[in-house]
Amino acid sequence: MTGPGDSSPVDVVVVGAGVVGTAVARELAHHPLRVVLVDAERDVGAGTSKANTAILHTGYDTVPGSLESRLVRRGYELLSAYAAETGIAVEPVGALLVAWDPEQEAALPALAAKAAANGYVECAPVAGAELRRLEPGLGEGARAALAIPGEHVIDPWSPSLAFATQAVAAGVELRLSERVVSVSPERGGHVLTTTRGRLATRWLVNAAGLGSGALDGLLGFDRFHVTPRRGELIVFDKLARERVGRILLPAPTSRGKGVLVSPTVFGNVLLGPTADDVDDPRATGTTADGLARLLDHGARILPGLVGEEVTATYAGLRAATEDADYRVFVEPSLHYLCLGGIRSTGLTASLALAEHALELLVGAGLDPGPRRPLSAISLPPLGERQLRPYRDAARIAEDPAYGEIVCHCERVTRGEIRDALASRVPPVDLDGLRRRTRAVLGRCGGFFCGARVRRLLEEGA
Amino acid sequence: MRERRVDVLVVGGGPAGLSAAAELARAGASVEVVERERELGGVPRHCDHQGFGLRDLRRPLSGPGYARRLAARADTAGATLRAGVSVTGWESGALELTSSGGLERVTAAAVVLATGARERPRAARLIPGDRPDGVLTTGELQQVVALEDLRVGSRAVIVGAEHVSYSALATLRHGGARPVAMLTEAPRHGSYAGFAWGARVVLRVPLLTSTRLVEIVGRERVEAVEVATPSDRRRIPCDTVVLTAAWIPDHELARSRGVPLDQASLGPLVDTAGRTPVAGVFAAGNLVHPGETGDVAALGGRAVSRAVLVHLAGAPWPVPIPLVAGTGLAWAAPGLIDPTALPARGRVVLRGTARVARDAVVVRQGERLLWHGRPSGSLVPGRSASIPAGWIREVDPEGGPVRIGVGSPP
Numbered sequence: 001m002t003g004p005g006d007s008s009p010v011d012v013v014v015v016g017a018g019v020v021g022t023a024v025a026r027e028l029a030h031h032p033l034r035v036v037l038v039d040a041e042r043d044v045g046a047g048t049s050k051a052n053t054a055i056l057h058t059g060y061d062t063v064p065g066s067l068e069s070r071l072v073r074r075g076y077e078l079l080s081a082y083a084a085e086t087g088i089a090v091e092p093v094g095a096l097l098v099a100w101d102p103e104q105e106a107a108l109p110a111l112a113a114k115a116a117a118n119g120y121v122e123c124a125p126v127a128g129a130e131l132r133r134l135e136p137g138l139g140e141g142a143r144a145a146l147a148i149p150g151e152h153v154i155d156p157w158s159p160s161l162a163f164a165t166q167a168v169a170a171g172v173e174l175r176l177s178e179r180v181v182s183v184s185p186e187r188g189g190h191v192l193t194t195t196r197g198r199l200a201t202r203w204l205v206n207a208a209g210l211g212s213g214a215l216d217g218l219l220g221f222d223r224f225h226v227t228p229r230r231g232e233l234i235v236f237d238k239l240a241r242e243r244v245g246r247i248l249l250p251a252p253t254s255r256g257k258g259v260l261v262s263p264t265v266f267g268n269v270l271l272g273p274t275a276d277d278v279d280d281p282r283a284t285g286t287t288a289d290g291l292a293r294l295l296d297h298g299a300r301i302l303p304g305l306v307g308e309e310v311t312a313t314y315a316g317l318r319a320a321t322e323d324a325d326y327r328v329f330v331e332p333s334l335h336y337l338c339l340g341g342i343r344s345t346g347l348t349a350s351l352a353l354a355e356h357a358l359e360l361l362v363g364a365g366l367d368p369g370p371r372r373p374l375s376a377i378s379l380p381p382l383g384e385r386q387l388r389p390y391r392d393a394a395r396i397a398e399d400p401a402y403g404e405i406v407c408h409c410e411r412v413t414r415g416e417i418r419d420a421l422a423s424r425v426p427p428v429d430l431d432g433l434r435r436r437t438r439a440v441l442g443r444c445g446g447f448f449c450g451a452r453v454r455r456l457l458e459e460g461a
Numbered sequence: 462m463r464e465r466r467v468d469v470l471v472v473g474g475g476p477a478g479l480s481a482a483a484e485l486a487r488a489g490a491s492v493e494v495v496e497r498e499r500e501l502g503g504v505p506r507h508c509d510h511q512g513f514g515l516r517d518l519r520r521p522l523s524g525p526g527y528a529r530r531l532a533a534r535a536d537t538a539g540a541t542l543r544a545g546v547s548v549t550g551w552e553s554g555a556l557e558l559t560s561s562g563g564l565e566r567v568t569a570a571a572v573v574l575a576t577g578a579r580e581r582p583r584a585a586r587l588i589p590g591d592r593p594d595g596v597l598t599t600g601e602l603q604q605v606v607a608l609e610d611l612r613v614g615s616r617a618v619i620v621g622a623e624h625v626s627y628s629a630l631a632t633l634r635h636g637g638a639r640p641v642a643m644l645t646e647a648p649r650h651g652s653y654a655g656f657a658w659g660a661r662v663v664l665r666v667p668l669l670t671s672t673r674l675v676e677i678v679g680r681e682r683v684e685a686v687e688v689a690t691p692s693d694r695r696r697i698p699c700d701t702v703v704l705t706a707a708w709i710p711d712h713e714l715a716r717s718r719g720v721p722l723d724q725a726s727l728g729p730l731v732d733t734a735g736r737t738p739v740a741g742v743f744a745a746g747n748l749v750h751p752g753e754t755g756d757v758a759a760l761g762g763r764a765v766s767r768a769v770l771v772h773l774a775g776a777p778w779p780v781p782i783p784l785v786a787g788t789g790l791a792w793a794a795p796g797l798i799d800p801t802a803l804p805a806r807g808r809v810v811l812r813g814t815a816r817v818a819r820d821a822v823v824v825r826q827g828e829r830l831l832w833h834g835r836p837s838g839s840l841v842p843g844r845s846a847s848i849p850a851g852w853i854r855e856v857d858p859e860g861g862p863v864r865i866g867v868g869s870p871p
Contacts, residue, residue: 235584238713239716282680284591284592285589285590285592285676286589286590286592287589287590288589288676290589291587309581309585309709310584310585310587311584311585312584313584313587313589314592390547390549390559391549391550391557391559393462393563393564396559396561396562396563396564397563400561400562401561403559403560403562403563403564404545404560404561405497405547405559408497408547411547411549411559430594443585443713444582445581445582445583445584445585445598446582446597446598446601447579447580447582447598447600447601448498448579448600450597450601450604450605451601451604451605451608451609451611452604452609454605454609454611455609455611458611
């Protein structure tokens with residue numbers, strides 16, 4: 001591990017502790033390398049990785065033959081298996097790509113063909129009457145659909161956390177609240193100047209998400225620019241969950257996947273995202289216009305939905321670039337790997353991107369040393385369909401703190417909050433505690449439990 | 462998993478639940494109250510001001526004092542009171558409970574839902590903007606100051622001008638924060654003239670009427686709010702935003718059991734005796750009339766106990782008659798009528814859709830005029846008015862829905 005006085009270069013610095021950076025650090029952690037994972041934010045997964053649609057994508061609609069297409073397909077398999085091993089919540093709800101006019105209906109077969117070209121062959125057409133039977137809540141204009149059974153929903157926050165936890169357990173140094181200010185070449189590697197000092201490394205991996213273009217620029221390149229694309233989302237009350245069974249997708253456009261309606265693993269219903277290009281990579285606010293547009297879409301897609309209570313609204317920024325595909329570049333002579341422009345499939349592709357990153361680094365000359373397995377981890381059950389502590393008699397008998405519900409809306413117990421505060425990558429703020437436990441994420445917005453949870457956070461931190 | 466049976470399970474240990482339990486236990490029923498918070502008492506636990514217990518205990522108490530007294534009365538009467546117990550499900554007649562003692566399934570001949578109401582938080586109000594720290598409801602604010610002794614900010618904007626909003630103002634000052642403005646979308650405040658005068662003139666907190674909160678600004682912590690009137694928009698620097706009123710009943714348990722909701726109040730549909738349409742299931746308190754004071758909720762709890770006792774004695778579940786709110790009214794409660802039972806306090810509670818101060822109200826069943834007159838209290842959205850309910854005894858069980866609305870008799 002490096003400290004402030006230690007000037008010998010580490011082997012790899014990964015800049016960006018989002019879902020991609022943490023996956024890369026975890027992959028590198030299988031080898032005897034000195035790895036530092038650094039992020040300007042206070043927590044892992046605090047950028048695009050915390051505010052997305054939480055879908056495990058089949059990749060049916062990626063560009064056939066692209067790197068994204070290959071890595072999404074591979075990542076889907078890897079993350080599905082990883083989630084099953086570690087207890088990350090996944091619900092295999094499936095999707096319906098709904099056609100709302102004759103033009104969209106006529107385009108469905110071509111979408112199925114594109115899916116097949118991407119290696120996904122499970123699409124099936126669904127005609128009007130069957131569509132109504134499957135999803136009785138659909139708005140009037142729904143004519144037909146393409147069923148895409150492999151599209152699943154996943155806990156969007158636990159993957160980054162799980163990857164970071166395994167990486168740190170295996171010796172990766174995690175440095176948060178540290179922003180990279182400049183990079184200069186030195187002795188075949190790099191010296192990064194950060195807001196906390198200097199960091200010398202032999203290899204540099206850019207997984208900086210919204211900052212990936214700027215970081216690439218610090219190395220002297222001018223090959224892609226990140227335009228933050230803001231997506232606003234509305235999360236409806238769990239009481240709305242029974243209104244929809246599957247992810248309802250719109251016909252895709254060039255700007256992105258469009259506004260969808262989706263169940264979540266936490267038992268809510270998501271509506272969104274919008275897609276507005278913004279200048280400021282920190283513009284994660286919602287807008288009156290964006291929310292109003294979402295409600296219009298919602299009223300059309302699933303009319304009963306918009307009368308339900310809203311539990312949360314949020315906005316995430318995707319790193320869009322001039323190109324639709326990932327901007328992955330390896331520079332062997334510079335000992336530098338860029339994983340930029342991941343846009344909207346980073347979560348699904350994360351483990352495959354990490355695999356690919358290691359291949360590229362090794363191909364560029366990195367000698368990783370022997371590979372050894374990581375210690376297995378098991379994440380606390382957060383999904384509605386998992387056995388959560390509040391209804392686990394055996395767990396409560398062993399430790400009564402798991403029977404003391406603190407957050408009533410989400411049924412989070414004192415034991416779970418205690419465990420999160422004592423975990424290897426603990427939360428440093430309320431948002432971080434929310435993502436690790438679901439506390440204060442529910443319909444009351446803190447009316448009942450906000451003060452007590454804040455107290456527990458202050459005591460435990 | 463422990464399986465148990467009681468005569469009456471009361472869900473919610475606030476004023477309504479504790480009062481119902483005291484009456485029922487006194488009458489000899491085996492009553493258990495389950496309360497999910499660590500202490501009994503409901504919202505009054507954390508209301509650090511006086512004025513509680515006027516209508517039911519006929520003495521002025523502080524919120525926490527009132528809470529303790531109601532719990533003591535229920536305990537003395539012989540009710541079993543359990544705090545730290547949550548109802549997590551309701552499947553085929555048995556309720557599922559979780560506590561640090563483990564899991565239980567409880568069946569009861571009668572279930573009284575007294576789960577109260579909450580203020581809608583920021584997301585439910587669809588307030589756009591950044592999502593910084595420092596935005597909270599009065600409920601959270603009161604607990605921050607009174608229960609958890611945490612810091613509040615220093616400059617606060619209060620959204621709403623109802624009774625609870627003035628309570629929030631007092632709590633902010635107690636917590637060391639300076640209220641810098643109160644906003645209401647209505648053309649004037651909806652509380653007592655004395656509160657409004659005190660806040661505006663004595664404490665110098667401006668009341669901005671016809672003003673809507675349109676955006677919250679701030680990265681980590683609130684930095685300002687943007688507010689709009691019909692003619693302009695401006696920013697008010699602040700570090701705390703208190704969202705008050707905009708009550709919604711905590712109806713999730715009722716809904717999961719299939720109890721229909723009153724679409725206007727979003728509480729469970731109940732008749733004048735406190736019965737829901739589901740046999741054996743009753744509701745009382747703020748769950749039915751969100752935003753009422755504690756003592757009104759307590760009286761509602763006392764009133765429902767009568768119907769519970771009738772049910773425990775084996776009486777058949779009556780067929781309810783709808784009370785339909787028409788012109789000028791957002792809702793009228795209870796939404797169903799049992800001609801043999803008068804509602805709590807002998808009054809039908811109304812909320813208006815617009816400020817129609819002191820207008821007359823008419824009650825009809827078919828062609829028959831049952832009552833007309835002026836309500837007590839003004840029909841301001843967010844505040845209750847009420848009319849006497851004696852006419853309920855004249856309702857014909859076979860006569861169809863009863864309609865109530867603003868207007869004059871022909």
